[in-house]
Amino acid sequence: MFHPVSSKVNFPQVEESILSLWKKHNVFERSVNARGSGSRFVFYEGPPTANGSPGIHHVLARVFKDVIPRYRVMKGYYTPRIAGWDTHGLPVELEVERELGFSSKADIEEYGIDRFNARCRQSVFGYLKQWEAMTERIGFWVDLKHPYITMDNRYIETVWWAIKQMWDRGLIYQGYKVTPHCPRCGTSLSSHEVALGYQDNVEDPSIYVKFKVVKGLPSLPDKPTYLLAWTTTPWTLPGNTALAVAPDAEYVVVAGDDEYLILASALFKQAKLEGCEIVERMKGSDLATITGVNYEPLYNPHKYGVERSRFETVNETGVLGARRLKLQKPNEKLTYKVIATDFVSMEEGTGIVHVAPAYGEVDYQAGQDNDLDFVHPVDLQGIMTGNYPFSGRFVKDADPLILDDLKSRGLLFRSEKIRHTYPFCWRCEAPLLYYAKQTWYIRTTAVKEALVAGNDEINWYPEHIKYGRFGDWLQNNVDWAFSRERYWGTPLPVWQCEACGSYDCVGGVDELKGKAGLSGLKEPLDLHRPFVDELTFTCSQCGAKMKRVPEVIDCWFDSGAMPIAQWHYPFENDTLLGDGRFPADYICEAVDQTRGWFYSLHAISTLLFNRPCFRNVICLGHILDAKGEKMSKARGNVVEPMAVIDKHGADAVRWYCLTASPPGNVRRFSERLVSEVTRRFLLMLWNVYSFFVTYANIDHFVPGSGGALEESELDRWIISELNQLIADVDGALEAYNPMEAGRKIESFVNELSNWYVRRSRRRFWKSESDADKLSAYNTLYQCLVTLSKLLAPFTPFLAEELYQNLVGSAFPEAPDSVHLTDFPVADVTKVDKQLAADTRLVMKISSLGRAARSQAGIKVRQPLAHVLVSLASNQEQEILERLKPQILEELNVKDVIIRPPTVDISVSVPAVVIVTEGDYSVAVPTELSPELRAEGLAREIVHRLQTMRRSSGFDIADRIVTYYQGEAYIKQVMEDFADYIKQETLSRELVDGVPHEGVFTESHRLGDYEVLLGVKRLE
RNA sequence: GGGCCAUUAGCUCAGUUGGUUAGAGCGCAGUCCUGAUAAGACUGAGGUCUCUGGUUCGAGUCCAGAAUGGCCCA
Secondary structure (H helix, E strand, C coil), X not given: CCCCCXXXXXXXHHHHHHHHHHHHCCXXXXXXHCCCCCCECCECCCCCCCCCCCCHHHHHHHHHHHHXXXXXXXXXXXXXXXXXXXXXXXXXXXXXXXXXXXXXXXXXHHHCHHHHHHHXXXXXXXXXXXXXXXHHHCCCCCEEEEEEECCXXXXXXXXXXXXXXXXXXXXXXXXXXXXXXXXXXXXXXXXXXXXXXXXXXXXXXXXXXXXXXXXXXXXXCCCXXXXXXXXXXXXXXXXXXXXXXXXXXXXXXXXXXXXXXXXXXXXXXXXXXCCCEEEEEEEHHHHHHCCCCCECCCCCHHHHCCCCEEEEECCCCCCCCCEEEEECCCCCCCCEEEEECCCCCCCCCCXXXXXXXXXXXXXXXXXXXXXXXXXXXXXXXXXXXCCCCCXXXXXXXXXXHHHHHHHHCCCEEEEEEEEEEEEECCCCCCECEEEEEEEEEECHXXXXXXXXXXXXXXXXXXXXXXXXXXXXXXXXXXXXXXXXXXXXXXXXXXEXXXXXXXXXXXXXXXXXXXXXXXECCCCCCCCCXXXXXXXXXXXXXCCCEEEECCXXXXXXXXXXXXXXXXXXXXXXXXXXXXXXXXXXXXXXXXXXXXXXXXXXXXXXXXXXXXXXXXXXXXXXXXXXXXXXXXXXXXXXXXXXXXXXXXXXXXXXXXXXXXXXXXXXXXXXXXXXXXXXXXXXXXXXXXXXXXXXXXXXXXXXXXXXXXXXXXXXXXXXXXXXXXXXXXXXXXXXXXXXXXXXXXXXXXXXXXXXXXXXXXXXXXXXXXXCCCHHHHHHHHHHXXXXXXXXXXXXXXXXXXXXXXXXXXXXXXXXXXXXXXXXXXXXXXXXXXXXXXXXXXXXXXXXXXXXXXXXXHHHCCCCCCCECCEEEECCCHHHHHHHHHHHHHHHHHHXXXXXXXXXXXXXXXXXXXXXXXXXXXXXXXXXXXXCCHHHHHXXXXXXXXXXXXXXXXXXXXXXXCCEEEEEEECHHHHHXXXXXXXXHHHHHCEEEXXXXXXXXXXXXXXXXXXXXXXXXEEEECC
C-alpha cells in the first residue's frame, strides 16, 4: 500500500517534512560519500558576504549552483560541495562604520583598529543564520558545517603564499597610478568596483578657461593672447601643469576686442566664436614648438603654499618601475608649456586640453612622457589644501568658488552646465576623484596572453560572454591595483626597512616566525591588523627594523584565491593540483561577477599556475521586479525570498528560476509568476501522482508484479516518450542547460497527464484486474518513478516525496532517498519515433474533432454515428486506420470514415460541421438518430449520478443503490441501459420509485425531461 | 563616447539551418468535459514580430542603421 495522497496539497508543508527526513537520514553527506569511488566533479562556491539578508537573486544563484552538482551525483560523480563566506572588505567596514556613526578613517583610528576589526569580525556573520536558513530551505546542498572563511588565519596564509609567488617573479610592484579614489572611504577602488557605481545625467560645470600666453605670439604682439581650454572639473585647474594640442589639427587665432584667443578650427563654431575674425592659422605641432607659447599658470603653486614636484625613476627588486617625485624649488616666474599628444579630442571642448598629471590617467602618462610638473593640492578626503581662496573645501564645493575667482581675474571665457555619466563610490555614493596615488599593483598585463588563451578553454553559458564581455575585459587588461588603505582585510604581507627602504614579502606563518629578530608576536596568532602591524624583524640588508606597509588587499583577491585557499594549499593538501580537486568543473554566479569573482579567479589561477581554474560557468542575468525595474530598497520593490518560499514552496521557486527564461537573460520576478508555475506544472504532476496512488491502492497494485507485461500501444507510446525524455534531459544537463531539460520535462508531464492518463482512465477503473490493467499501472508507475529521478536535481522535495511513497514503501531494499539513486539511463530501443508521430496524428485528429463538435454544439457525451476524416497522405490513412479505436473513444463516435486526401469531404455528406487545419479536416454530422439520443441521455444520467456521488461525499469505491422517478422515456432509457449505468456508477441496483429517507436526492432536467434521482451508500 | 544582451498577444516566454495562415502558458469572454475537480479540453477576442532601409523568389529569422530597456566599459 502507498500512503494515500490527496489531490489537495500544501507544498511548503510537504517540503518541511522532507527536510527533516534528509536531516534525520543524513542524506546530503551520504549522497556525496556514496560516490567516493567515482571521478570527481568539482564545484566552487563563490562566497557571499553574510552581513546582509539574502535576496531573491541569491536564491536564483543558489538554485543554479545546486542543480548541476545534484545531477552529477546521480551520474556517479564524487561531488563534495564546500560552502564559503567572504568576510573582508569595505562593505563590512562600512556597515560597522554606520553602526558606530563614523564618517571618516580618523574616527576609526581614534576608536582603535583592534576594536574596529573585532566588530567587523562580529558583523560579518550578522546574517549568517538567515543565510543558512535560506540555503537549507531551498535545498541548496552544500557543506555548511565546514565552510571556508576568508578571514581565517589558514585562509590568509594561503593568500600570502600566493602573493609571495607573484612577488618572487616581480609581478608585484608599487607605483604611482591615477586611480579612482573615494574621498569618503579614503581608498582606491578597483576598476570592477568603479564599474558598480556609474551614474548617468550627473550635472557638472562645463567651462572654457583662458590661459595667458607669456609674451603673446611673435606675429601678434599688440594684444594679450590666450589659449582657450575646456574642462568639467574646475577643481583640477590648480593642478594644471600643461596644455595639450593635437599635432596634426589646425588651430586658429581669433581677434577679440582686446585679446587674441587660440583654439582648434574644428571647434571654432562650437565655442560660439564664428562672428570673430580669424587672424592666423597654424598646425598644432607648430603651436607646441613656437618659442614663447609658454603660458602663465592659473595658480602658481608656490604662491598658495603647495608643493611642486617632478618624476624620477628608481629601480628596486620587487618594486619594478617605481617612480619617486622630486621636489622642485619655488619659482615665482613659473610658466608651463604646450605639448602635442594623441589624446586630444576634436569632438568637444576647444581642441586644447587642460593637463593635470595628478588627476587623470592620460594626464599622468603625458606628465611622465613630457617631464611635466606634478601639483596635487587635494588631500585624501577630497579637501583642497594650500591657501587658495577655496582651500578647506571639498573639491566639488570648491568648483563654484574657483569659477568666481577666475571670473574676477578675467580668465573665465564661458561657464555652462553639462549632463554626463560620472562614477560614484558603489557603497557610499561619494563622487570618485581620479588621483595619482602610490598603490600596489599586480602586473596582470604580463600574463595577458595566457589570460586570453586560458579563456579559450572555458565554456561560457551564455556563450556570448566568452568573447564578449569577459573576452573584451581580458583584451583590455590593465594591471590590478590590489592594495587598499583600509583596516579589515587580508594584510599585504610586505615589510619595509625603516632605514634602507628595502622590501621583503612574507609567504607564510612559519616563514614569518623564522625571521631574524622577530618581535611583537602574540599567541594566539591573528594575522589581521593591528596585530600584524606590530610584528617587526631585522632587515637582511642593513640590520635595521622592518615594519609592515600599512595596506590591506582587495577582497576580490581573497575570493579569487579560494581554489587553493579553501584547502590551505600548499601548507596542507599539497597534492591539490594533481588529484582532481583543481580546476573546478562548474561555477555559477551572476553576470556582474565578470569583472569580479570570475576575473579574480581567472587572474590568480593564471598568474600562479598558468591555467584556468574553472571549465564551465553559468553566468546568470539580473533579476528585475514585475514591472521590469531594478529591485532596490529605495524603490521598495525588493522581493523577500523567504516569504515567497513559505507561501509557494522551494520547489516552485526553484522550478521557476530554472525554467522560466534562459539563465543569462534579465528576468522579471514576482510571486504571481511563481504561483503560475505551481499550478501549471507542480500541481499537474501532483494530480497524476494522486490519481495513481488512489487507484493503485484500491486495486492493491504491487509494483513489479505480473511478470511480462502486455503493453498496449498507449503504454508503448508513453514509455517511448519517457525514454526520449531521459535522453533529452540527460543531454541538456550534460550541456549545462537546465532550462531546456526542465521544459522537456514540463511537456512530458503535460502529455502524461492530458493524454496518457486521460486515455487510460477506463483501464484503471474497470473492475477486473487483468493484464491490461496491470500493464497500465506498471507503465504509469514507471513514468512517475522515473520522473522523480529526473526531477531530483530540479525539485528535490517533490521528487523525494514521489520516491518515498512510490519506491520506499514498495522496495525496502532500495536506496532510502531519490538523491541516492542513479540517474535514469535511456533505453533507446524503447524509443519508437513512428509511434510518436502516429500518436501526434491521433491527437491532431482528436483535437480537430473536438473543435468540430464544439462548433456543432454537440457535447462529447452525446455519441455520434461517425466522423469523416481527411488526411495529408495515403500513408497517414493506413496509420489512422490502425489507430481508429483511439479516435472512437476520444470523440465518442461509432465509426471513423477516412476519406482519401483528394476527396473534398464537405460535398460528400450533407449536414456536417467541418474543421480544417492545414491538410487535415474532420467533419461531424449534426443529425442524431433516436438510438444515439437515448445513449446520450444514459450517459447524461451517469454523469449526474457521478456528481451526486461526489457531492454526497461517497468514496470512489463505495457501492450504492440508485433511485429514479420520471416519465416513461426516462424509465425506458434506465431499463435499456441498466447494465451500463450500474457499472459506471457502481450501483448494485436501479430502483424505480420514490426514494425513502436517508437517500440523497436531486431533481434534474435532461433536455425535455424531468427526473428525480437518488443515491444511497451501501454498507 | 564604446561594447554586449534584449525587444514577438494585456502578462511570462517559444520560434531549430530564411519557406504555407507566427505559437504556448497565464489572464479575459464563452462552450464543454470531469470517478485527477483549487485540475482538464475546445472556441473566441487579442500581433504593423520596436522602427527604417537592404539582401532574397521569399525575412520574426540574415545585413546595416535607429529607438527603447538592461548590463558592462570609458
